[in-house]
Amino acid sequence: MNIIENLWQTDHIIRGWLKEVREDILSELHDPLAVAEKTSRKDLVTNVDKANEKKIIKAIRSFDSQAKILGEEGQGDQVTSMQGHVWIIDPLDGTLNFVKQRDNFAVMIALYIDGKGILGYIMDVMRNRIYGGGPSLGVFTQDNELTKPTNLHLRDGLLGVSGPMLIHDKYHLQAIDEASSGVRIIGSAGIEFIQVLKGKQNGYISHLMPWDFAAGKILAETLNLSVTKVDGTPVDMLSSNDVLVSTKDTQKDILNMIR
Ligand code: 2AM
Numbered sequence: 735m736n737i738i739e740n741l742w743q744t745d746h747i748i749r750g751w752l753k754e755v756r757e758d759i760l761s762e763l764h765d766p767l768a769v770a771e772k773t774s775r776k777d778l779v780t781n782v783d784k785a786n787e788k789k790i791i792k793a794i795r796s797f798d799s800q801a802k803i804l805g806e807e808g809q810g811d812q813v814t815s816m817q818g819h820v821w822i823i824d825p826l827d828g829t830l831n832f833v834k835q836r837d838n839f840a841v842m843i844a845l846y847i848d849g850k851g852i853l854g855y856i857m858d859v860m861r862n863r864i865y866g867g868g869p870s871l872g873v874f875t876q877d878n879e880l881t882k883p884t885n886l887h888l889r890d891g892l893l894g895v896s897g898p899m900l901i902h903d904k905y906h907l908q909a910i911d912e913a914s915s916g917v918r919i920i921g922s923a924g925i926e927f928i929q930v931l932k933g934k935q936n937g938y939i940s941h942l943m944p945w946d947f948a949a950g951k952i953l954a955e956t957l958n959l960s961v962t963k964v965d966g967t968p969v970d971m972l973s974s975n976d977v978l979v980s981t982k983d984t985q986k987d988i989l990n991m992i993r
């Protein structure tokens with residue numbers, strides 16, 4: 735099947751994979767988890783992260799023979815360029831929340847073709863919502879299309895941030911937060927992106943890996959939001975970035991404070 739010519743069908747198929755992954759997660763929600771530390775006691779991976787990734791990769795491979803797959807837990811491919819069909823997946827975003835709260839975690843899937851964002855999906859597992867679509871479709875949750883958020887200034891809305899960046903005051907983040915209406919720390923990049931897509935937060939700033947922002951970037955840009963590095967330059971899709979997703983006026987306000 736030609737994906738570009740059958741975007742709505744592809745959208746339906748990807749939502750189906752996510753619903754299956756959600757059923758798997760719910761069926762294991764109260765079972766003991768196998769938790770391992772990656773780089774620190776705050777950087778975890780569980781059996782659920784790995785099982786989700788395995789399942790999503792299998793689904794992508796049987797659907798798209800041209801797929802190159804970049805997944806956080808490394809069961810996909812070594813992706814070194816954005817040429818061709820590049821799928822970027824975060825099988826469980828907010829693993830620490832999953833382990834400690836069994837809430838506020840997401841599953842994310844993005845498809846880029848020759849570097850262009852085509853389709854992005856963020857599933858808020860516990861609220862049973864999939865936010866998905868792309869530039870040719872718009873952004874939908876269930877059957878509702880999201881409208882473009884109001885282009886608010888920094889002072890007129892809430893700002894999501896990463897805890898470590900705020901504590902270390904990177905980019906004068908404490909002053910930036912002071913200039914906003916207030917700061918929020920959720921602990922899942924996917925859930926933070928959803929807040930910005932829905933206009934409940936003006937922006938979000940965090941040090942992120944490609945799988946943390948690949949889907950959110952496609953959805954945010956479809957809704958006229960800006961997604962760049964914190965210094966305003968383009969993000970690199972194949973490495974870590976300090977990412978700012980926000981309304982356009984909030985981005986201008988933040989850049990003025992950083993420069
Ligand atoms: P993850 O749960 O998929 O690892 C808050 O920690 C957010 O930042 C989460 O979305 C988390 O994604 C992401 N993140 C990125 N790099 C991280 C790291 N080294 N340690 C913990 N979280 C990280």
Ligand code: CA
Nearest residue numbers: 777778806829
């Ligand atoms: Ca992780």
Ligand code: CA
Nearest residue numbers: 824827828946
């Ligand atoms: Ca993540």
Ligand code: CA
Nearest residue numbers: 806824826827
């Ligand atoms: Ca993850």
